Amino acid sequence: MEGPMDTAPVNPPPRLLMGPGPITADPRVLRAMSAQLVGQYDPAMTGYMVEVMGLYREVFATANEQTFLVDGTSRAGIEAALVSLLEPGDRVLVPVFGRFGHLLAEIGERCGAEVHTIETDWGTVFAPEQVEAAIVEVRPKVLAVVQGDTSTTMCQPLADLGEICRRHDVLLYCDATASLGGNPFETDAWGIDVATASLQKCLGGPSGSSPITISPRAVDVIDGRRHVEAGIAEERDVARGVRIASNYLDLAMIMDYWGPRRLNHHTEATTMLYGARECARLLVEEGMDAAVERHRLHGAAMLAGVRGLGLEVFGDVDHKMSNVVAVHIPDGVDGDAARAVMLEDFGIEIGTSFGPLHGKVWRIGTMGYNARKDAVLVTLAALEQVLRSGGVAVTAGGGVGAAQEVYA
Amino acid sequence: MEGPMDTAPVNPPPRLLMGPGPITADPRVLRAMSAQLVGQYDPAMTGYMVEVMGLYREVFATANEQTFLVDGTSRAGIEAALVSLLEPGDRVLVPVFGRFGHLLAEIGERCGAEVHTIETDWGTVFAPEQVEAAIVEVRPKVLAVVQGDTSTTMCQPLADLGEICRRHDVLLYCDATASLGGNPFETDAWGIDVATASLQKCLGGPSGSSPITISPRAVDVIDGRRHVEAGIAEERDVARGVRIASNYLDLAMIMDYWGPRRLNHHTEATTMLYGARECARLLVEEGMDAAVERHRLHGAAMLAGVRGLGLEVFGDVDHKMSNVVAVHIPDGVDGDAARAVMLEDFGIEIGTSFGPLHGKVWRIGTMGYNARKDAVLVTLAALEQVLRSGGVAVTAGGGVGAAQEVYA
Structure with missing residues (x-):
């Protein structure tokens, strides 16, 4: 059996953290x-x-x-x-x-x-x-x-x-x-x-x-x-x-x-x-207004993207934070199993939820260092594959395409 | 006037931290x-x-x-x-x-x-x-x-x-x-x-x-x-x-x-x-006993060294921690001014003290990453110079020599 003496230097797996935080550090x-x-x-x-x-x-x-x-x-x-x-x-x-x-x-x-x-x-x-x-x-x-x-x-x-x-x-x-x-x-x-x-x-x-x-x-x-x-x-x-x-x-x-x-x-x-x-x-250095605008832009792209995947957004969208969106887990999909595939196969973390929303929604973040176009698009691309393999009818390219329109 | 917008990336000056902690990180x-x-x-x-x-x-x-x-x-x-x-x-x-x-x-x-x-x-x-x-x-x-x-x-x-x-x-x-x-x-x-x-x-x-x-x-x-x-x-x-x-x-x-x-x-x-x-x-990895012994050794060398410089050690030495020693500031020496010279000219921090000992003793640490021979000897070498320029009669090489005897 391995003991504390055999502990290796820290070497975390590569992750893109797109949950509600903590997120990938700059x-x-x-x-x-x-x-x-x-x-x-x-x-x-x-x-x-x-x-x-x-x-x-x-x-x-x-x-x-x-x-x-x-x-x-x-x-x-x-x-x-x-x-x-x-x-x-x-x-x-x-x-x-x-x-x-x-x-x-x-x-x-x-x-x-x-x-x-x-x-x-x-x-x-x-x-x-x-x-x-x-x-x-x-x-x-x-x-x-x-x-x-x-x-x-x-x-x-x-x-x-x-x-x-x-x-x-x-x-x-x-x-x-x-x-x-x-x-x-x-x-x-x-x-x-x-x-x-x-x-x-x-x-x-x-x-x-x-x-x-x-x-x-x-x-x-x-x-x-x-x-x-x-x-x-x-x-x-x-x-x-x-x-x-x-x-x-x-x-x-x-x-x-x-x-x-x-x-x-x-x-x-x-x-x-x-x-x-x-x-x-x-x-x-970026400017606080520019940082807020960056979060607004990438949050809007993620919002459009998850809708483009056919997912229903939770809550009063007009009063949503820019940096996180909650989406209803489609019927028939095991939310935690899908999150595990996102993490293990694609290296991307999206969030679970608490209390009355537990098991009902995923929470997807676009914040800090990860309020970026590539992070948004790759998350949507991976999510499309995971939804499809979970038996959800998804329009091919629907998520990425909708996000790209926001960026256009 | 410079404002927050002009703040440069962090770039701390090189310091050897030989006070009572925090000390230089490994x-x-x-x-x-x-x-x-x-x-x-x-x-x-x-x-x-x-x-x-x-x-x-x-x-x-x-x-x-x-x-x-x-x-x-x-x-x-x-x-x-x-x-x-x-x-x-x-x-x-x-x-x-x-x-x-x-x-x-x-x-x-x-x-x-x-x-x-x-x-x-x-x-x-x-x-x-x-x-x-x-x-x-x-x-x-x-x-x-x-x-x-x-x-x-x-x-x-x-x-x-x-x-x-x-x-x-x-x-x-x-x-x-x-x-x-x-x-x-x-x-x-x-x-x-x-x-x-x-x-x-x-x-x-x-x-x-x-x-x-x-x-x-x-x-x-x-x-x-x-x-x-x-x-x-x-x-x-x-x-x-x-x-x-x-x-x-x-x-x-x-x-x-x-x-x-x-x-x-x-x-x-x-x-x-x-x-x-x-x-x-x-x-x-080092072994807890080996780490304790390392602190004992370098602490003993520092103790011998400060005595070799003619400094009087504070307190019950038999019940001293291995990793720090307090020495009386010699008569006529401005303790804080001497510490400033140690820091500014030699890049070495030694400690001041609190309460009843304030202004009366310096505290010198040998701990963690700095429980090392080179850290001990260079501190003693610098301290000898600072004491001499402060008018204290110091035997040339007295501190380093006494520490070297502990290491011999």
């Missing part, structure tokens, strides 16, 4: 991550941290000074935001339109908050008036909302929510994990107080670092929960709120690590920072 | 981290997860089934352990012999635990009888102790503590962040219930992933705090304790993600996993 991001380390307080390192803050201000479309990385996956960023904003007993309102809304509610409960939810059918989004009515009823401290929920592919319109939240003196937190970089996102113009994201969706990097941005009024709330040793306390350190229940995800401490005080907290994950920096650098 | 680890991604449930990925579990069982010297990675820096691993073990009101005892003992106490407080500490002077460790006496008095649920505290360089003997803890029905948590791989560590033989570590010290990788191992009796405690949806609950899921306050660091959920149930939690940080896997793979 090779330039992986190259950046192979750079050698520097010390935690090396001037080169603190310089990189300052650059990362500037780059993510562009990505989030914000002037927020407090824009940096949480060291963990996107879920770490979500929890850092909620545990740092919500005190036990605070009310939080979560509009739930898919699995990740349930996650926000669950994390809010763990924070000891009084969680209120409103729900809408999977495959739909909320109208601003529905959210405002719930705000009037619940009077929450925080409205916590997902922008793009990959479980349903829906993209909740946010442009009106910031103004509503300000009118009712509510803080607006947005989970932009799956959407940022591939769909319009305007932190300042939309009045979003805290937003968090990930690298492994439209940013073209690996999971493991969560960019975050925090408005001055949210900073004020979080700063008030800082409890520090008397010796280093300043005016801003006088605690007005309940201490944040996490040390690792205490945004007040993390702000002091990234900010001019440079107070030691965790040891920054240098390689992930190199990767996050390169993700943002490439996006900013 | 180039083989960085190469492993440049491998392309696979999907979260790709058979290749779940295969890597299984391999990682096996490799870290070797590294931790344990048969614990529950041995895996927490996605975050070493501090995430520490907090995951404490928040998953400690319920509000539980008593935890922390023997504090440096900065990281204070961190365990602080995190325990945030968990709502009743935290009791015993303290010893910086530069010393505890005798087992001192710890047992405190256990008898406090009757804690958990004893939380650091093995190697880089703030003082001390290495707390642990061999007797497991037996003491079992006798008094106490769970033993150990923070092995700075020590694992470079000093003897025997999870099972010493009766340690939960241990956490990091990559950026003796394991030769970057910060950002925290290996953890959990004994069956600790698993039982953690399992009892699992609250899951009724639909997927099994016998083991019936909650007996207070729900874990964190979702991201909920070890019950993370065990279900790494284990055969493969329940979706966070999206594993693939690139960090590749790195963590390679760190352990290289250690296991």
Whole structure:
């Protein structure tokens, strides 16, 4: 029997990741991550941290000074935001339109908050008036909302929510994990107080670092929960709120690590920072509007392509994220078996689904490095073959042809 | 003025990191981290997860089934352990012999635990009888102790503590962040219930992933705090304790993600996993005893070398970790200015210090990839020059010569 002693160097099989994320990383991001380390307080390192803050201000479309990385996956960023904003007993309102809304509610409960939810059918989004009515009823401290929920592919319109939240003196937190970089996102113009994201969706990097941005009024709330040793306390350190229940995800401490005080907290994950920096650098070089347009184009091509294959698209297509589409698995096709053939014979991963959609839809992504014409066309070509061998009547070339028309 | 648009690709200056960590990563680890991604449930990925579990069982010297990675820096691993073990009101005892003992106490407080500490002077460790006496008095649920505290360089003997803890029905948590791989560590033989570590010290990788191992009796405690949806609950899921306050660091959920149930939690940080896997793979290939001996040898050479330079070593040298030494900054020398010359002119980083030792000692590491003869000798050669130019009377060749004698 083989044991740990016989483990070979890592050598992953070639995959084109066309699911809802993680997706294939941009090779330039992986190259950046192979750079050698520097010390935690090396001037080169603190310089990189300052650059990362500037780059993510562009990505989030914000002037927020407090824009940096949480060291963990996107879920770490979500929890850092909620545990740092919500005190036990605070009310939080979560509009739930898919699995990740349930996650926000669950994390809010763990924070000891009084969680209120409103729900809408999977495959739909909320109208601003529905959210405002719930705000009037619940009077929450925080409205916590997902922008793009990959479980349903829906993209909740946010442009009106910031103004509503300000009118009712509510803080607006947005989970932009799956959407940022591939769909319009305007932190300042939309009045979003805290937003968090990930690298492994439209940013073209690996999971493991969560960019975050925090408005001055949210900073004020979080700063008030800082409890520090008397010796280093300043005016801003006088605690007005309940201490944040996490040390690792205490945004007040993390702000002091990234900010001019440079107070030691965790040891920054240098390689992930190199990767996050390169993700943002490439996006900013391309231009955020151009990146969003690229996702729109290739998402439209994939949408046309799956329809050209005769597949029925799930949900309210007008409110779909650009970067992922869910299609009903045709009658008589074993969805997981077909996905396995796509993976094993063609080297292409497409996604399964959760909860009420489990076994009913596939989710196909076109995001980050894989928001590309060749990735779209080869996926449609392979899917045509797999559907045909599964006994589905498919027009030869119908998927690729429809996508090509979008590109024409 | 330059803006984010002008940010250049990452290109860190060449550094030899001889501080208390992070240290220069093994180039083989960085190469492993440049491998392309696979999907979260790709058979290749779940295969890597299984391999990682096996490799870290070797590294931790344990048969614990529950041995895996927490996605975050070493501090995430520490907090995951404490928040998953400690319920509000539980008593935890922390023997504090440096900065990281204070961190365990602080995190325990945030968990709502009743935290009791015993303290010893910086530069010393505890005798087992001192710890047992405190256990008898406090009757804690958990004893939380650091093995190697880089703030003082001390290495707390642990061999007797497991037996003491079992006798008094106490769970033993150990923070092995700075020590694992470079000093003897025997999870099972010493009766340690939960241990956490990091990559950026003796394991030769970057910060950002925290290996953890959990004994069956600790698993039982953690399992009892699992609250899951009724639909997927099994016998083991019936909650007996207070729900874990964190979702991201909920070890019950993370065990279900790494284990055969493969329940979706966070999206594993693939690139960090590749790195963590390679760190352990290289250690296991070398042999854990050989790795510990390598750290002993190069640590002894550095110790002899700094003494050969006439520097006074801080603390109880018999209880020093192999992989780091603290030396008093000679009178008249500006410690930070000397470190800056080491970094800027010689490309070598040595460490500053915290708390009561700030400005009084430098900390010099020999760990992971830098537990090597050339790294030791070039550091001593450079330090001799910097001390001389700072007006310190140094015997020419005294440091390198003394280290060479250790190697002879």
